Amino acid sequence: MNDATSLFLLRVMLTTRAIEERLIRLYHQGRIFGGVYTGFGQEASGAAVAAIAAPNDLFAPCIRNLSLHIGRGASPRDLFRQWLGRADGPTGGRDGNVHFGNLDHGVYAMISHLGAMISVVSGGVMARRYQGMDSVGFAFIGDGATSTGDFHEAVNFAAVREVPLMVVVENNHYAYSTPNASQFRCRNLVDKAAGYGIEGIALDGNDAIGLTEALAPVVADLREKPRTVLVEVDTMRMRGHGEHDDFSYVPRELLAAYAARDPLTVCREILLARGLIDPPGLEALEAEVQQAVDEAQQAAFRDPPPSPSTLLKGVYAGE
Amino acid sequence: MNDATSLFLLRVMLTTRAIEERLIRLYHQGRIFGGVYTGFGQEASGAAVAAIAAPNDLFAPCIRNLSLHIGRGASPRDLFRQWLGRADGPTGGRDGNVHFGNLDHGVYAMISHLGAMISVVSGGVMARRYQGMDSVGFAFIGDGATSTGDFHEAVNFAAVREVPLMVVVENNHYAYSTPNASQFRCRNLVDKAAGYGIEGIALDGNDAIGLTEALAPVVADLREKPRTVLVEVDTMRMRGHGEHDDFSYVPRELLAAYAARDPLTVCREILLARGLIDPPGLEALEAEVQQAVDEAQQAAFRDPPPSPSTLLKGVYAGE
Amino acid sequence: MPVNEITYLEGIRQGLQHTMQEDPDVILFGQDVGSFGGAFKVTTGFLEAFGAARVFNTPICESAMLGAAIGMASQGLKPVLEVQFADFATTAIHQLLNNAGTMHYRTGVAVPMTVRAPCGGGFGGGPFHSEELEAFFCHMPGIKVVYPAFPSDARSLLVAAIHDPNPVVFLENKYLYRHIKELVPEAIAPIRIGSARVCRSGQDAVVLTYGAMVHEAIQAAEHLAADMGYRVMVVDMRTLKPYDTDTVIATVAATNRVLIVHEGWHTCGFGAELAALVAEQAFHLLDAPVRRLTAPDCPVPFAPDLEKAYRPNAARIEEALVELLEY
Amino acid sequence: MPVNEITYLEGIRQGLQHTMQEDPDVILFGQDVGSFGGAFKVTTGFLEAFGAARVFNTPICESAMLGAAIGMASQGLKPVLEVQFADFATTAIHQLLNNAGTMHYRTGVAVPMTVRAPCGGGFGGGPFHSEELEAFFCHMPGIKVVYPAFPSDARSLLVAAIHDPNPVVFLENKYLYRHIKELVPEAIAPIRIGSARVCRSGQDAVVLTYGAMVHEAIQAAEHLAADMGYRVMVVDMRTLKPYDTDTVIATVAATNRVLIVHEGWHTCGFGAELAALVAEQAFHLLDAPVRRLTAPDCPVPFAPDLEKAYRPNAARIEEALVELLEY
Ligand SMILES: Cc1ncc(C[n+]2csc(CCOP(=O)(O)OP(=O)(O)O)c2C)c(N)n1
Ligand SMILES: Cc1ncc(C[n+]2csc(CCOP(=O)(O)OP(=O)(O)O)c2C)c(N)n1
Ligand SMILES: [Mg+2]
Ligand SMILES: [Mg+2]
Secondary structure, three states: OOOOHHHHHHHHHHHHHHHHHHHHHHHHHHOOOOOOOOOOOHHHHHHHHHHHHOOOEEOOOOOHHHHHHOOOOOOOHHHHHHHHHHOOOOOOOOOOOOOEEEEHHOOOOOOOOOHHHHHHHHHHHHHHOOOOOOOEEEEEEEOOHOHHHHHHHHHHHHHHOOOOOEEEEOOOOOOOEHHHHOOOOOOOHHHHHHHHHOOEEEEEEHHHHHHHHHHHHHHHHHHHHOOOOEEEEEOOOOOOOOOOOOOOOOOOHHHHHHHOOOOHHHHHHHHHOOOOHHHHHHHHHHHHHOOOOOOHHHHHHHOOOOOOOOOOOOOOOOO | OOHHHHHHHHHHHHHHHHHHHHHHHHHOOOOOOOOOOOOOOHHHHHHHHHHHOOOOOOEEEEEEOOOHHHOOOOOOOHHHHHOOOOOOOOOOOOOOOOOOOHHHHOOOOOOOOOOOHHHHHHHHHHHHOOOOOOEEEEEEEEOHHHHHHHHHHHHHHHHHHOOOOOEEEEEOEEEEEEEHOOOOOOOHHHHHHHHHHOOEEEEEOOOOHHHHHHHHHHHHHHHHHHOOEEEEEEEOOOOOOOOOOOOOOOOOOHHHHHOOOOOOHHHHHHHHOOOOOOHHHHHHHHHHHHHHHHHHHHHHHHHOOOHHHHHOOOOOOOO | OOEEEEHHHHHHHHHHHHHEEEEEEEEEEEEEOOOOOOOOOOOOOOOHHHHOOEEEOOOHHHHHHHHHHHHHHHOOOOOEOOOHHHHHHHHHHHEEEEHHHHHHHHHOOOOOOOOEEEOOOOOOOOOOOOOOOOOHHOOOOOEEEOOOOOHHHHHHHHHHHOOOOEEEEEEEEOOOOOOEEEEEEEOOOOOOOOOOOOEOOOOOOEEEEOHHHHHHHHHHHHHHHHHHHOOOOEEOEEEEOOHHHHHHHHHHHHOEEEEEEEEOOOOOOOHHHHHHHHHHHHHEEEEOOOOEEEOOOOOOOOOOOHHHOOOOOHHHHHHHHHHHHHH | OOEEEHHHHHHHHHHHHHHHHHHHEEEEEEEEOOOOOOOOOOOHHHHHHHOOOOOEEEOOHHHHHHHHHHHHHHHOOEEEOOOOOOOHHHHHHHHHHHHHHHHHHHHHHOOOOOEEEOOOOOOOOOOOOOOHHHHHHHHOOOOOEEOOOOOHHHHHHHHHHOOOOOOOEEEEEHHHHOOOEEEEEEOOOOOOOOEEEEEEEEOOEEEEEOOOHHHHHHHHHHHHHHHHOOOOEEEEEEEEOOOOOOHHHHHHHOOOEEEEOOOOOOOOOOHHHHHHHHHHHHHHHHOOOOOOOOOOOOOOOOOOHHHEEEEEEEHHHHHHEEEEEOO
């Protein structure tokens, strides 16, 4: 892995964290309409995938994958516009919060129905390959969502068609309030891979550099020998399901254990240890990111909301 | 396994075969309304499950499991009434062909939507256990139907709740015209068990006696230590998907190989070898079964169809 | 008779609690309904009160949840299943339509199950947490559909739904959960599924509606009375399948002008059914064409201004009523 | 202009074949559509003609099939997906309603996909192979719904559906597949989605219908003309969303009496939508209440006598028309 990639990971994660911290504050200040859902503590996997992927690749992020959006080029201002329902945001205010994407960046806008997007990104990759493009798909999914029929149908279909697709299961141990033990009975979610006849890979989900190093060769190989793989990353949701949720059902020791392995801390330490950044450099980077987020937020607050007269625009294409 | 059980298996399978042979003939004579779907060549698993099960057990058969119905006490006359849409048949003519059951025998009437019944029988068992009954569930499913989201959701849910449920996957190598290779990428369907954290057992699906011997202890253990298990049985659909289908897409050598291991032949030979029946006894049994089927068919043809005036009866319960 | 003020949400809670206390056959399950009390906290304390055999969390699998409920109901239990948002029931329509809805007709086995489905918008939920799907459910043979607008009705109708021997979809309007309060007696009054509620009398026109729009319609009618002296009747359909055709016809006879309001989509919505019924059976009673005021055929938008334009409200009901009254 | 007699099924086949020949972006997939040619043999020879990259079988997974079609369409392909029976689409309503139907509205990305869904009864298919689900599909924002009744329309409308930049549900009536023939020219005439077909002129009443019931209605109208001299117009709606409101209003203006017929369920069916439209916009044109003749709210029964009682037919349409004409 080259140095630029390491710094890319750090910058993406810092930006993600700064945006989400801001969203959380705005929510508790009552300045956000609707709920706030973050990937606090889960920034590593999205950043790593963004680091590995190629321009023509396609992505189906879930609600905890802001870092993937950032890594694929979503601007902080677009992010705030989305959360504020602004006219020029990624969904023009038609959708809110995490339900956005940008196909120019290869990123599908998720629907809420868990599992439903895996087949979509898989179909997108099928299309691009039919069109002669080299394209690999990346689908993110939670531990809870592996229980959906959609997860199963999509992974099986992709496996059978040998779609180059990496399905990244982010096991953060809870689905809303429901712990793994009430969600599945296999020991690890990667145990499901064999049932689809695909390779399964289990990794530490809080180490972006480790993830990038481990997955880059896998993805390179997928491009040569198209097939579907299942990756389980171990991580932790460090906040509630949304900011309305005090997550008192999560044992505090569990949180503490993962706090000690916060993806930003882990990445910062590796970069410092490898001499890729020094403390003043880090401070400067963090300040720069904070400033960009400040400016983006302020700009987005000034951006106009959609006009009610546009309500019916675009229900159908070509009209 | 005691002698009565062996003879039970033979009688159930002979009856099943005789009924289905008759249905096939009636179809080609144009005397059946709608299609005809049989389990020709797959009689062993349903018979074995019927042999093992206890009175309070519950069952979700699929379209190829007539032997399960017969084993649980469905009468040939009821069968013909069902296929002929008669008023006094199991569904009173509201439904046709394989879509019937009898909860007095513990047998759910399937809907066509593949995979949908696994959760139903699982819920039935949950209810019976809540009511203090000892009850185990048996769900049958085809190789093709393992691709449905419903299969996945139901098996996972049952596994997590530790519902004593045996899911019997009958791998007959085709789903309509689609061979295994276009349906799943795992080597064996039993490979899926690990992904649900449950035990998987692969067996010869054409040997009713072997199945009974192998599964009886498993089921006994399920009663003690409730949990879900996955059983894959290897078998072959010896006719078309339905009688309208000439199944020319199935290699004839494959059919020949399974014909040599026809469940009835296998069972007959074991019983003869074990001295549990002799050739004249067998002949007598076959004649008896044929006569019962003849009479049942004739009676059913005389049975009245439902009156059109009953069309709306029972859309709602309690009205 | 002691009287308490309760919210709509509390009405649902009390109905469920009462039924579970009286009848051990009632079982509750769904995503996060256990110690967490469900996404909307309707079942807080139920796990503790009724135990893990009667109250449990499920994995995320709407189809298997519905299937399990069908299985339980077929064995004589009365399962109550919470789907976290009605929107997610669209992943398992076949279990309702084809399995639950046909079992009694096909086999004579009753399926006394209740599906609690929080629905409706008005709080920035966006396209996937705001849907009104009653038209789908009402189109399904063998299914009953209940949709209360008041705390008292929510309480009574949930009891009725649970004891009904059929599969019932019990729609809960999320906007009303904490917005609507009502004084209710201790004892739960029985309400028959199939009976509408005349919420406001009047003889100049009638608004046929349900869910959150009932309260918007009442407000519109009050404005109109104050501003222009019109007396507008408001009918809360309250149960949508079966629905109360007698009350519909009687109120049309009494008013001769009909406005139908709902926050679900227009084309093939429940409003179409009501309008068709009026057109077929009360044609001779009409002094003006029947009129529908509904959400447009458009995903539920997130941005507040867009959702305001999307969702009918008191002001737009009033406007439509004026046009109708001046026809 | 050379003219051939083709079946309804052949019309579909030709429309699909033509489009695939002209446009390499059209991809066909579904259960058994490959060398087997699909459950109804609509695509026999397509795999051989267009190759395995454009024609392929899928596992049994309606949701993933629909999702994949959405993904392909979002990348500019024009996937045509066959669900084996429309009934099975109920396992994946969310992919249509929430994913396909909202993508353009939410993100500006068009989803030009076509879902071919064989539907309807009349052949002993029973409750799970005979359903008419157009009301569900028509209730979905962002989705178009097409339902031809004639070979020529099937051919033209399938071409239109595939080229439409939106998700289109293309309903194929199974009973008509081999029962209906028509003389058609070699060249495929373009038909606009949203235009009805006046199949039979008349001025005493109009039957608004679609699918297999078009042919029953024509037969009923012919009987009535022969027996009683009535001239009954028959309109094949042909496309249900959008539907041709202009033609509906014009034919009501011309006849003043309306019968709506379909073989789908009654409550919240597409007939309710048509009746509501007529009641709202053509009230002053009516000499008699609008009337619906539909299947009852009941699973589709298997037994021939039951299904005959369930499904509207020429005789019952005639009866209803006589009542309407004599009102
Ligand atoms: C089909 C479906 N059912 C229910 C929900 C409601 N829901 C939203 S998020 C969530 C929990 C998801 O848990 P998990 O997949 O582990 O993701 P995490 O939130 O932990 O990242 C639930 C139940 C949904 N979105 N879709
Ligand atoms: C959800 C769903 N999709 C499609 C069908 C149509 N269909 C009926 S049987 C069948 C093939 C089933 O294959 P398999 O599960 O292997 O069972 P087998 O017929 O071989 O016993 C298909 C595709 C269906 N019944 N349900
Ligand atoms: Mg999780
Ligand atoms: Mg098979």
